[in-house]
Amino acid sequence: MKNYSQFDTEDFVQDPYFRKWVLGKLPPGDSFWPTWQSAHPGRQEQLEEARSLVVALQPDDRPADPDEVRLAVQDIMNDLDDRRRPFPLLRIAAGLLLLAGLGWWVWTALLPPGSREEVNRSALPRKIQLADGTRVTLSPNSRLKISEHYGQKKREVSLTGEAFFDVVRNPEKPFLVYAGNLVTKVLGTSFTIRATDDRVSVAVRTGKVTVYRTEKKPGSALSEEMILLPNQQAVMEKASLVKTLVEEPVLLESPVERFAETPVNEVFHRLEKAYGIRILFEEDQLKDCNFTATFTRESLFDKLSFVCETIQARYEVVDGQIVIDGAKCR
Known part of the structure; x- marks a missing residue:
C-alpha cells in the first residue's frame, strides 16, 4: 500500500487509484478514499486541488509519445507572454501530459489569466470556491464558466446544468449568473439554478434574488424582472417566465409542531x-x-x-x- 500521507498534489494527480476515485470509476463498495479523507482533515485543501486538476484534465491511462509531449509543453511555454506570471500548475500539467497524452489542457493553458471553465464529469457534486470566497457546488454533468474579469467591477459566471451558489455579500459588485435566456442577479445569498436546453429554474434558499430575461423589451433597460424570496422559484419554459414555490419548502425557523x-x-x-x-x-x-x-x-x-x-x-x-x-x- 502506498504511503499517501507523504503525497503532494502532483503525486495525487498522477496516481491511477486516486484518479479513478475522482472520476467515479471505482467499484461502489470501495470506500478507501472517503475514509482516508476523513482521517486526514489537514490534507483537504491538497486533495481538492488535485481533484480539480483530475476533473479538468480528464486524464486516461494511454501512454503518450514523450517527444510529442516535450515539444507541446515547450511550445506552450514559449507562447506565454513574458509579462505574464508563469502558470503555477504547468509542472503538474506537464506530468499529466506524460501520463495521459495531449488533450484539453493544451487549450485551457492558453486561456487568458483568470478566465476558466470548471466542468464536473464525475458522478459526485464538486465544490468550487471563487476568488471572492463565493462557494459553488457544481452538480455532475454541469459546466461553470467564470468571467476573465471576475471581481473587478462585476462578478459574472455562466452555467450549463445545475449548481448551488452560496454568494458572499458585496453590494458594490453584484453577482450575475447567466443560464439559458435567464439572468440571476444577487448581492449575497444562496440559491440553486437548473439549466437545460428548454428549461431554466432558479430556487432561492436564503436572501433575495432578482431574475430577468437576457432579451430586453423595446425601450426598457431590463426585460421582465422578478424578485424572489426564500422558498420561491422562477421557472422559464417555452419563453414563459413564472414565479412559484420550490417543490419542497424548507423551514427557516423552528418547526411548527x-x-x-x-x-x-x-x-x-x-x-x-x-x-x-x-x-x-x-x-x-x-x-x-x-x-x-x-x-x-x-x-x-x-x-x-x-x-x-x-x-x-x-x-x-x-x-x-x-x-x-x-x-x-x-
Whole structure:
C-alpha cells in the first residue's frame, strides 16, 4: 500500500487509484478514499486541488509519445507572454501530459489569466470556491464558466446544468449568473439554478434574488424582472417566465409542531413565519375556526392539506404565495 500521507498534489494527480476515485470509476463498495479523507482533515485543501486538476484534465491511462509531449509543453511555454506570471500548475500539467497524452489542457493553458471553465464529469457534486470566497457546488454533468474579469467591477459566471451558489455579500459588485435566456442577479445569498436546453429554474434558499430575461423589451433597460424570496422559484419554459414555490419548502425557523384548539388564523400566521412564505386568507372569514394536531416531519404542503381538510377549505399557489379559500366556520 502506498504511503499517501507523504503525497503532494502532483503525486495525487498522477496516481491511477486516486484518479479513478475522482472520476467515479471505482467499484461502489470501495470506500478507501472517503475514509482516508476523513482521517486526514489537514490534507483537504491538497486533495481538492488535485481533484480539480483530475476533473479538468480528464486524464486516461494511454501512454503518450514523450517527444510529442516535450515539444507541446515547450511550445506552450514559449507562447506565454513574458509579462505574464508563469502558470503555477504547468509542472503538474506537464506530468499529466506524460501520463495521459495531449488533450484539453493544451487549450485551457492558453486561456487568458483568470478566465476558466470548471466542468464536473464525475458522478459526485464538486465544490468550487471563487476568488471572492463565493462557494459553488457544481452538480455532475454541469459546466461553470467564470468571467476573465471576475471581481473587478462585476462578478459574472455562466452555467450549463445545475449548481448551488452560496454568494458572499458585496453590494458594490453584484453577482450575475447567466443560464439559458435567464439572468440571476444577487448581492449575497444562496440559491440553486437548473439549466437545460428548454428549461431554466432558479430556487432561492436564503436572501433575495432578482431574475430577468437576457432579451430586453423595446425601450426598457431590463426585460421582465422578478424578485424572489426564500422558498420561491422562477421557472422559464417555452419563453414563459413564472414565479412559484420550490417543490419542497424548507423551514427557516423552528418547526411548527403542536396545535391545541388553536385559531386557524394563528396556525396560518405561524406557518407563514416558519417558512417565509406569504399565506393569504380572509381573517374575518376564518376567525371562528380552530385546529388541533401534532406535526412531525410533514412537508409544508402536507400540513396545509391537513389544515384545509379540517376546516373544509382549499389552498392554491399563486405567484409564489399561498392563497386559502374557505367558508366561515360555525
